[in-house]
């Protein structure tokens with residue numbers, strides 16, 4: 001069984017390890033970025049743990065004013081507003097050996113429910129073209145090309161109304 005909980009600073013190295021297993025270097029968030037995200041936005045940073053307390057998945061992103069993600073969010077962090085705004089997802093990753101067991105769905109659903117409880121308007125994220133169907137299956141709408149140049153590739157804006 002897997003449990004979803006908020007991230008804490010003790011999780012830092014595990015979180016960095018999962019990110020680097022799942023994303024190439026130009027797309028992976030850095031340790032410095034994760035320190036800031038755990039410090040400022042632990043309320044919208046979740047980890048999935050197995051029955052032994054091993055972290056096997058992460059989802060994180062700040063609450064933002066705009067409906068779509070901008071590149072500055074990848075390096076800068078500030079506290080989330082108590083209520084309202086849009087919940088972004090900057091990263092969703094599951095350790096390769098634990099993929100295809102529904103862990104990413106559990107993480108996203110948890111993030112969405114927490115965001116809904118705080119009156120956030122949407123969940124907003126960017127993904128590459130091959131992941132558009134993955135997020136559509138989870139109820140996200142393809143809103144077209146993003147302005148983001150993160151990692152030097154083309155991204156699509158995907159949003160879900162809460």
Ligand SMILES: CC(C)(COP(=O)(O)OP(=O)(O)OC[C@H]1O[C@@H](n2cnc3c(N)ncnc32)[C@H](O)[C@@H]1OP(=O)(O)O)[C@@H](O)C(=O)NCCC(=O)NCCS
Pocket residue numbers: 022023092093094095098099100101102103104105106126127128130131133134
């Ligand atoms: C994408 C990722 C988070 C999925 O995690 P996961 O825990 O294996 O996902 P789930 O088990 O919850 O799968 C949910 C559904 O999505 C499907 N799916 C998984 N990866 C997919 C992909 N690359 N493309 C399309 N569908 C995919 C699964 O088959 C499953 O569908 P089903 O329930 O009908 O069988 C994981 O593969 C990962 O960390 N990849 C590397 C990092 C990454 O690319 N992150 C997201 C990109 S923005």
